[in-house]
Amino acid sequence: MNRKERKISPGLDKRSVMARDFDWVLFAITIILSVFGIIVIYSATRTLDSITNVVVQSAAFCLGTAALIVVCLFDYEQFKNLVKPIYIFSIVILVLVLIFGVTGDWGARSWIRFGPIGIQPAEFAKLCFILTFSYHLEKVLDDINKPIVILGLLAHVGVLVALIMMQPDLGSTLVFIFMFLCFMFTAKLSYKYIIPVGVIGIASLPFIYRYGLNEYQQERILVFLDPNRDPLGRGYNVIQSTIAVGSGQLWGKGYLEGTQNQMGYLPTKYTDFIFSVISEEFGFIGAMAVVILLFVLIWRCFSIARRADNAYGRFICIGVGAMFLFHVFENVGMCIGLTPVTGIPLPFLSYGGTSLVTNMIAIGLVMSVAYHNKPRNVYDVY
Numbered sequence: 001m002n003r004k005e006r007k008i009s010p011g012l013d014k015r016s017v018m019a020r021d022f023d024w025v026l027f028a029i030t031i032i033l034s035v036f037g038i039i040v041i042y043s044a045t046r047t048l049d050s051i052t053n054v055v056v057q058s059a060a061f062c063l064g065t066a067a068l069i070v071v072c073l074f075d076y077e078q079f080k081n082l083v084k085p086i087y088i089f090s091i092v093i094l095v096l097v098l099i100f101g102v103t104g105d106w107g108a109r110s111w112i113r114f115g116p117i118g119i120q121p122a123e124f125a126k127l128c129f130i131l132t133f134s135y136h137l138e139k140v141l142d143d144i145n146k147p148i149v150i151l152g153l154l155a156h157v158g159v160l161v162a163l164i165m166m167q168p169d170l171g172s173t174l175v176f177i178f179m180f181l182c183f184m185f186t187a188k189l190s191y192k193y194i195i196p197v198g199v200i201g202i203a204s205l206p207f208i209y210r211y212g213l214n215e216y217q218q219e220r221i222l223v224f225l226d227p228n229r230d231p232l233g234r235g236y237n238v239i240q241s242t243i244a245v246g247s248g249q250l251w252g253k254g255y256l257e258g259t260q261n262q263m264g265y266l267p268t269k270y271t272d273f274i275f276s277v278i279s280e281e282f283g284f285i286g287a288m289a290v291v292i293l294l295f296v297l298i299w300r301c302f303s304i305a306r307r308a309d310n311a312y313g314r315f316i317c318i319g320v321g322a323m324f325l326f327h328v329f330e331n332v333g334m335c336i337g338l339t340p341v342t343g344i345p346l347p348f349l350s351y352g353g354t355s356l357v358t359n360m361i362a363i364g365l366v367m368s369v370a371y372h373n374k375p376r377n378v379y380d381v382y
Helices: 012-023 024-044 052-073 076-102 121-139 147-165 170-186 192-205 205-212 215-225 236-247 274-307 311-335 354-371
Strands: 109-114 118-119
Touching: 024 052, 024 274, 024 354, 052 354, 076 109, 076 121, 076 147, 076 311, 076 354, 109 121, 118 215, 118 354, 121 170, 121 311, 121 354, 147 170, 170 311, 192 205, 236 274, 236 311, 274 311, 274 354, 311 354
Parallel strands: none
Antiparallel strands: 109 118
């Protein structure tokens, strides 16, 4: 029986339709990853004789879950009316961190602290950028290949990237650039722009390295190419991380039993190198399970983008998916020595209240696109 021949069941009401449109798969994966992250953070901070990090992450999880549900139920298209205030807000918070910010572990002035509470404005700026750039792109989509339009889009992202580079936060800068490239590719930017820009970008890498990076950022790249260049300094993190990942072997050493973790050899183990803890204690099987869940979550974002009934919703999902994709690729890569260390956290798993809350809000945006997707005909409601 095809859809047009089906009769509407009297047992279906508005609540059952709402329950069906709520993306339970995406919600469940988000909750599983976040809870597992708290469990691993407990292991990673066990030697600190304090559960403060676990309590903070748990509080952020509760706040983030509530925010996710609220954002999901809120019609994402209403954000179109707030695009200008949202963009101004993103600029203001990035300026404030330059004035009042404190320096983090990786040399970037990227945090604002209120007593024991720290906030990383760049995380909120990513969400602001996704919401505002998606609207901008929707408005100019038909003229995407006009030079004046491209310049406007470059200015949109350029202001935010410039402010983040002033911190300087290389990791967040790369996230914005990657999201921008994914946005433009999805918008079907002509290859007459993509190919020349790609060639120029590759050719300019030596100049960017020489004149665009600070000394410690240059050293990170050199250490990435040869960790033994500074085995007790900048290369120490990568060396200990790869040891931890490899020592987990297939099934891992067991929860709370990782030697690199519990004996304190692994630095920043509950933030940037949380994947190393997972690999050591849960082995290749556990690490792959986490990676698979993360990529299913990312695939779900892109899948919802494909089904979105308007360009704004589609671009929001593309932006969120691209953000998570780069975070996962870079974080896992730096833990196993395949990418330079940039201090990018692993979504939902690394310690960080700001990161967890903003990531869950991002998932709420994607779920809002799925939840408020308008039926193409009356039968789609049922």
